Amino acid sequence: MMNDPRIEELLDFVRFPTVSAQKIHRTDMLACADWLVAKFRRMGLDARAASTPGFPVVVAKSLRDPNKKTVLIYGHYDVQPADPLDLWSSPPFNPIIRNGRIIGRGASDNKGQILAHIFGVEEAIKEGELPVNVVFLIEGEEEIGSAHLGTFLEAHRDELVCDAIAISDTGMAAEGYPTLSYALRGIATLEVQVKGPAMDLHSGIYGGAVANPVTAAARLVASLHDADGRVAIEGFYDTVQPMANWEREAAADSPVSDDAIAAQAGVTVLWGEAGYSAVERVGARPTAEINGFGGGYQGEGSKTVLPAEAFFKVSFRLVPDQRPDTVLALARRHFEKHCPPGVTLTIINGHGGDPFFLDPTLPQGMAAQRALEEVFGKKPALTREGGSIPILTEFQRTLRHPALLLALASPDCRAHAPDENFPIENFLMGIRLNKALLRELAKS
């Protein structure tokens, strides 16, 4: 298996340090887009790296046969930042194979998953039986909010016309368990910068008379949740839709236990909003999470300083019918209202994306469930995912056809974390799944 050229190509793909959040990686981003274009051209597809005001979108199309249905396959070649680097057991952009898994930043999210689809199509072409027209759309800004993809979809709507959208950027409910995700949370991010004195002050000479911006920032963070783990921003839950009965039943049937989630996360006890299981908390309930907080002395030992400033970064995960703009406005009002005296706030809105919801009994949804059952040999789990693919609602709105989320990532893939990994088994199953899916969608 180690000499499988498909795996060698995946390793090559992961070696590009395509961190879209960091300007220093611009050249790597462009090189990776070119690598994809070359791959598609070798497969005989019409491919290009289409420029945007940000990073290019790679588009690749088979000849469009009007007698066939068309499937758009979406993925992304950008990845999350790799830090903290010292917690990786091997270099994030020099992938290795260990225990049957490829370890590297982006191995699972999303390079391994999208490349499985690419190989599925390549094999179908070689076998002379591509049952549908395919359009690949692989962007470079998913991890920073897909800022330019919406405009791109609008501008290229004609060449992107399709009957279904296939995406593998989600996690299996359990290892090797076929999974169709019918909902994803939306997202809204912001950063709060808290400014106090003009410079770091001696904590003895000024401490007690000047407000400490780190303490103020901590008080703002503490104000975000009540004692029951609910988000304490006024109006935050106003538009949240309760789960339907069939959804609570699907969640109860989930192959994922609370214990399994705790074990994957490496915690002894779970935490969260009262009245919901862990599966429901991450899939169907909104959150406010602190992604980073910094202020004052970060080094060894002590430094008796009253810091000049502090910051914290928040991401909200949203469920239907919450909207990012509304949540960001509510959050801004909350922070301004709760701002302690003696400091000033700068609130910077980040990227946002609507929550996604698909009725899994639509024809395309049924085709996806059949393909999953065929390849994995059991009835797929229907899940709500906690993560976000902000552009999904844009796809459905612009292209007017359902987006099918077929999970290939393992539950312990460590996406966004050190030692992100992708099982070679999932990669090979993904290639088979692509072929079964295109066949079933051709019939749907």
Next chain:
Amino acid sequence: MMNDPRIEELLDFVRFPTVSAQKIHRTDMLACADWLVAKFRRMGLDARAASTPGFPVVVAKSLRDPNKKTVLIYGHYDVQPADPLDLWSSPPFNPIIRNGRIIGRGASDNKGQILAHIFGVEEAIKEGELPVNVVFLIEGEEEIGSAHLGTFLEAHRDELVCDAIAISDTGMAAEGYPTLSYALRGIATLEVQVKGPAMDLHSGIYGGAVANPVTAAARLVASLHDADGRVAIEGFYDTVQPMANWEREAAADSPVSDDAIAAQAGVTVLWGEAGYSAVERVGARPTAEINGFGGGYQGEGSKTVLPAEAFFKVSFRLVPDQRPDTVLALARRHFEKHCPPGVTLTIINGHGGDPFFLDPTLPQGMAAQRALEEVFGKKPALTREGGSIPILTEFQRTLRHPALLLALASPDCRAHAPDENFPIENFLMGIRLNKALLRELAKS
């Protein structure tokens, strides 16, 4: 003035990057101690760098004439860390002179001040009129809690016997204003480490089901103060002595206005415990200050992670009769009691020091006030200082004579902060003050 050899020597002294908190500077520390020993030997004093389990203590003595009183002059050659480096307008250990001030880490705290005393003694010796026996004691661990100085004082009590202790490591009440500080706050420091999941997690996949250690740390920080700015740790104020009437009058007579403190700190509004002026808050009231807080993503842009851990560093400033050990025990109980579910705490106690208090009407205190009035031409302010010199109470306990705190630092000296500075004027006044002080103490 630029060619004054005394200023050149001060620049040389500041060039040693003597950061005692950072192991990498060990060689610099030893070199600086040797530099001081060489200086004292050139002055004709009996000098050595006495080793300790930490950094050496420099001891230098004149011949002990039994007919003269003996004055011990204390200072320190170690400095605070220089970071954040990017906020310095010139390199911290490559001092420059601008607007009559020497800018560099340690210029004010404590190299400029102790060197003024050294030059005072050097000039008196050259002029043939050293009116008292002098003992210099210059340590290298003041900024990290003087861990080994107490033992050193005990072990060398006989050679350190004296009638008064002179220290310039405090700030003038106002620019050029003679100041005798009769009280200093004590200190107690700790670091709290908050651990959550085994690794950084995807905030979408786990957010809402796993406790966030940054949020937990922020809630602990927020629990430290009540809405009136008082420390909310149970028992924290139990042993705090109220200010005497003469003290509140001295504070009201202070040349320092709340507006001046706000201007120095670069804030538009002050903050603090209700019922006290800013001068009283920093001098006579205890505090809990967050010196640093870190957790999760610190870089550019956003990273949607649920961090594995967070930390914060706290320093408490103490007033009579609070004790560091007691306060640290109360704080530990507070954090353990308020620890949110789903995370675990590790609490690491740091250095501590008792608060200091001296009756300024003792003969040595009156001699110091006369010397200050003679040199500065006005009646000195009697102040309580917010900072800490942890070893002070040890001096008084071991050597059984009063410690006199004669301020030479400017109110805007930016001690512990970027662009720390020391006016050349203060340096020259300090040399004169040393000579006047030794004369007055000889008569006291």
